[in-house]
Amino acid sequence: KAGVTQTPRYLIKTRGQQVTLSCSPISGHRSVSWYQQTPGQGLQFLFEYFSETQRNKGNFPGRFSGRQFSNSRSEMNVSTLELGDSALYLCASSLGAAPEQFFGPGTRLTVL
Amino acid sequence: KNEVEQSPQNLTAQEGEFITINCSYSVGISALHWLQQHPGGGIVSLFMLSSGKKKHGRLIATINIQEKHSSLHITASHPRDSAVYICAVYKTSYDKVIFGPGTSLSVIP
Numbered sequence: 001k002a003g004v005t006q007t008p009r010y011l012i013k014t015r016g017q018q019v020t021l022s023c024s025p026i027s028g029h030r031s032v033s034w035y036q037q038t039p040g041q042g043l044q045f046l047f048e049y050f051s052e053t054q055r056n057k058g059n060f061p062g063r064f065s066g067r068q069f070s071n072s073r074s075e076m077n078v079s080t081l082e083l084g085d086s087a088l089y090l091c092a093s094s095l096g097a098a099p100e101q102f103f104g105p106g107t108r109l110t111v112l
Numbered sequence: 113k114n115e116v117e118q119s120p121q122n123l124t125a126q127e128g129e130f131i132t133i134n135c136s137y138s139v140g141i142s143a144l145h146w147l148q149q150h151p152g153g154g155i156v157s158l159f160m161l162s163s164g165k166k167k168h169g170r171l172i173a174t175i176n177i178q179e180k181h182s183s184l185h186i187t188a189s190h191p192r193d194s195a196v197y198i199c200a201v202y203k204t205s206y207d208k209v210i211f212g213p214g215t216s217l218s219v220i221p
Contacts, residue, residue: 043211045208056208090155099143099160100157100160102157103156105153106153106154
């Protein structure tokens with residue numbers, strides 16, 4: 001079975017721009033979660049989607065949004081980028097009923 | 113005080129040593145997850161625990177729900193075990209996951 005894939009792997013943007021990151025879960029997994037990892041804050045939960053619905057949300061501003069498609073693929077969007085948004089963005093998928101998550105390689109976003 | 117704490121923060125060991133990494137939490141949880149993150153960012157799931165003990169190869173994880181504490185043990189450590197080990201707890205009803213700050217392990221040949 002293929003693992004979780006994320007595209008792109010690296011991204012450089014400037015302040016004020018917006019960005020869309022993509023995550024393809026393991027086949028059969030219906031839950032996709034997104035996380036932000038920074039040296040200062042560690043790993044933080046952004047949101048979780050299950051069957052195209054946002055099931056949980058972390059404490060991030062509305063500039064961070066996401067969606068999930070019928071094939072369980074998920075996208076995350078960040079609008080009006082700030083320097084502090086520079087981070088590794090990880091997605092993880094799970095079956096949904098069982099919480100064990102499988103992580104993708106991450107997208108490293110740099111905001112200049 | 114953070115809801116999930118890990119100790120030690122950094123650990124250097126000689127190859128072959130027995131290693132213990134601790135995770136303490138202050139919230140009610142449904143499950144606890146041990147993760148391994150190698151340089152470059154990739155995260156690997158090691159164990160998901162809700163009670164007792166699990167073993168996989170040289171890795172052993174235990175959890176004591178009453179004491180709100182979990183340990184990850186590595187027997188006969190090897191340089192390829194060098195990574196950051198992260199403890200994550202799933203709060204009741206799995207509606208929120210909280211990550212510990214991680215323990216950076218370096219195993220020297």
